[in-house]
Structures are given as C-alpha cells and as structure tokens.
Amino acid sequence: MITMPTVQNHPVTSSNSLYDQDFYQWLMITVKLLQERAIEQIDIDNLIKELEETAKRxxxxxxxxxxxxxxxxxxxxxxxxxxxxxxxxxxxxxxxxxxxxxxxxxxxxxxxxxxxxxxxxxxxxxxxxxxxxxxxxxxxxxxxxxxxxxxxxxxxx
CATH class of the missing domain: 1.10.220 (Annexin V; domain 1)
Incomplete structure (x- = not known):
C-alpha cells in the first residue's frame, strides 16, 4: 500500500515548487488531491505537462x-x-x-x-x-x- 504524504507538510512557493524538488511526492499529493476532489489545490500546469509527456512516451x-x-x-x-x-x-x-x-x-x-x-x-x-x-x-x-x-x-x- 502506498503511503500518501500530507499536503500540509510542504508549503510550496513558485521558486521552490514541490514538482521540481520531489517529483514522487508531488505525484502522490496530486493523486490525493484528485481523490479528494480538491481541484483548486492541484498544480494544474504541471499535471497537464505530465499527462502530455505520458502520452508522448x-x-x-x-x-x-x-x-x-x-x-x-x-x-x-x-x-x-x-x-x-x-x-x-x-x-x-x-x-x-x-x-x-x-x-x-x-x-x-x-x-x-x-x-x-x-x-x-x-x-x-x-x-x-x-x-x-x-x-x-x-x-x-x-x-x-x-x-x-x-x-x-x-x-x-
């Protein structure tokens, strides 16, 4: 079972995005936010980028x-x-x-x-x-x- 990190543990600023610092953690948090339907908290730009890259791969x-x-x-x-x-x-x-x-x-x-x-x-x-x-x-x-x-x-x- 995957342990989901908590969103509150990682304040993210534009100069220090979680996506750039810890991709796996960013991914797990994004999954959790999607499961919770917390769409407004999702890093949409990087999520779009990752989905496009997955399709290309x-x-x-x-x-x-x-x-x-x-x-x-x-x-x-x-x-x-x-x-x-x-x-x-x-x-x-x-x-x-x-x-x-x-x-x-x-x-x-x-x-x-x-x-x-x-x-x-x-x-x-x-x-x-x-x-x-x-x-x-x-x-x-x-x-x-x-x-x-x-x-x-x-x-x-």
Whole structure:
C-alpha cells in the first residue's frame, strides 16, 4: 500500500515548487488531491505537462518496438543463414509489447498505421548496419503488411 504524504507538510512557493524538488511526492499529493476532489489545490500546469509527456512516451514506445520488430523481420527474411531462436524470441517480445499497448489503449492503433512506413525506413537502415547487407537488397517499401508484422505466428520466408 502506498503511503500518501500530507499536503500540509510542504508549503510550496513558485521558486521552490514541490514538482521540481520531489517529483514522487508531488505525484502522490496530486493523486490525493484528485481523490479528494480538491481541484483548486492541484498544480494544474504541471499535471497537464505530465499527462502530455505520458502520452508522448507511449507513442515513443510503440515506435521503438515497431522499429526493432521490423528490423528483426528484415534480418530474418534477408539473412536466412543466421536465423535462430533469438530472432524469433525478439519478434515475439516486440509484437507482444505493441499488442499489450493496444489492449490497454486501443486509440493508439491509428498511430501505428500512421508511423508504420517511417518506422520501416529507420528499421531498414538499422538492419543494414547490423547485417552488413547492401541497402539495395532491402526493399524501399515494407515487404510486410501491418497485419503480418503484428501476427504472432508470422515468419517471413
């Protein structure tokens, strides 16, 4: 159980905000104030900032996992001689991470579609640096559909 700090213990001035001095305590106090519906006491500006940052971090997590997933799919397809369980494990791990995010936040599915092609371009460049394959060998457009990319059983041939 989380112990909630009391609001009265920390007088806050603009030059010494609790948000800047002790983020965790600021967070716990904000939760408590929200639970008490004490909206007028909440540090609204920093709360908005944190909510926006949380949304951005979630998008970054989707992109990061998608890039690694696409890079591993490329490596699996275009370097069959080095296929191993590590690639399959990585494919599964990154697919599950993305699918878990979608299960918790289905509204991020359109974002996946929006960034898919950009992520493929980055994954293509990363795959070249990791495999020493010539860039021309890897197609400019993604050889995998968005559905195949997230399909837990799909392995390119």
């Amino acid at each position: 979630t998008q970054i997590t989707v992109k990061s996992n998608l890039r690694v997933l696409l890079m591993n799919l490329l490596q699996y397809k275009y370097q069959p001689s080095v296929r191993c369980e590590t690639y399959q494990s990585s494919l599964l791990k990154h697919r599950l991470r993305i699918l878990d995010i979608f299960a918790q936040s289905p509204s991020l599915k359109p974002y996946y579609t929006e960034v898919f092609d950009q992520c493929y371009l980055y994954a293509r460049k990363c795959a070249v640096t990791q495999t020493n394959l010539p860039l021309e060998l890897l197609p400019e457009t993604c050889p995998f559909t968005q559905e195949e990319t997230l399909n837990l059983d799909y392995l390119p041939q």
